[in-house]
Amino acid sequence: MRLTGLQKILWALVGVAAFVSIWLLLWSDYRSDRTRAEDEPTFFADFELTDHRGMVQTDEDFAGRWMLIFFGFTNCPDICPTTLSEVAAVMEGLGDEAAKVRPIFITIDPERDTPAALAEYVPLFDAEIIGLTGTPEQIAATSETFPIFYERIEESTAPDGYTMGHTSHLFLFDTQAGFADSWPYGTPAEDIIADLKERI
Incomplete structure (x- = not known):
């Protein structure tokens, strides 16, 4: 047809x-x-380190809570104390919602930042901040997991003759330890609070 x-x-x-x-x-x-x-998530928080109270902590210990993680060192002259002050302001600004967030400070200078040194340092900013340290090998493995950059810089005028260069971002991980967001150094606490309140 x-x-x-x-x-x-x-x-x-x-x-x-x-x-x-x-x-x-x-x-x-x-x-x-x-x-x-x-x-x-593009990557997950993965660590096994010693906190400022001498207890071993892993990412699994914070399951169910959001993690605000910053890498730095106690002898840092400006970036670290400024960021930790912002973290403290964030925790205060979250009010009752702060119970859902755990702020964590991981040192990239384990040679000097022992648990005892962290125990003197982190409470100066906020009692809720957990300070974590470990062996140089543990810190190196953790930095590759996140990933972040850090290096030792010889400087005669710095304490012990050296300082540290490092990534200055503040990282956010969700309740399953998956990467959720990050903020560059200098981000106002108000902006971080607004972002967090939309998530948690």
Whole structure:
């Protein structure tokens, strides 16, 4: 049976409609997969270190709570005390919601930052901050997990003749220890509080 011109056009339109429908389904699946991938954490907090009370702590000990993590050292002249002061302001600004967040300070200078040194340092900012240290090998392994950068810099005028260069971001991890966000040095506490209140 020969098709008329009109029938050929109709069949062509049916073919185009079928193609468009299949394309839309595939695009929808692609977008869904992409959105799901973007929502997944790019990395997870993973550590086993000693806190400022001498107790071994791992990321699993903070399961169910959001973690605010900052890497620094107690002899830091400016960035670390400024950031920890901001963290203290964040915890105060969260009010009752602060119970859902655990602020953590991880040293990148384990040679000097013993548990005893951290015990004198972190409470100066906020009683809720946990200070963590470990062996140089443990700190190096932790830095690769997050990941962060740090290095020893010889400086004759600094305590013990050296200081530390390091990543100055404040990291946020969700209740399953998945990376959620980070803020660069100098981000106002008000901005961090606003971001946190939308999440927790």
